[in-house]
Amino acid sequence: MEPxxxxxxxxxxxxxxxxxxxxxxxxxxxxxxxxxxxxxxFCLAVCTCGWNGPxxxxxxxxxxxxxxxxxx
Ligand SMILES: [Zn+2]
Numbered sequence: 001m002e003p004x005x006x007x008x009x010x011x012x013x014x015x016x017x018x019x020x021x022x023x024x025x026x027x028x029x030x031x032x033x034x035x036x037x038x039x040x041x042f043c044l045a046v047c048t049c050g051w052n053g054p055x056x057x058x059x060x061x062x063x064x065x066x067x068x069x070x071x072x
């Protein structure tokens with residue numbers, strides 16, 4: 001029989017150094033690169049910055065959304 005009496009004390013969480021990444025949020029590439037994505041029978045514009053346009057029935061409209069997004 002092994003004695004299981006050895007209790008290990010967990011250190012308090014405050015004393016643990018948290019590994020902190022240099023950049024918490026991944027930076028999107030400079031500028032906005034848009035493309036269109038199909039979702040079912042709809043098409044929507046997406047951008048590398050995370051933006052995406054409303055679902056459109058036609059890819060042309062989605063492209064127009066993307067153009068409007070990239071133009072200030
Ligand atoms: Zn964008």
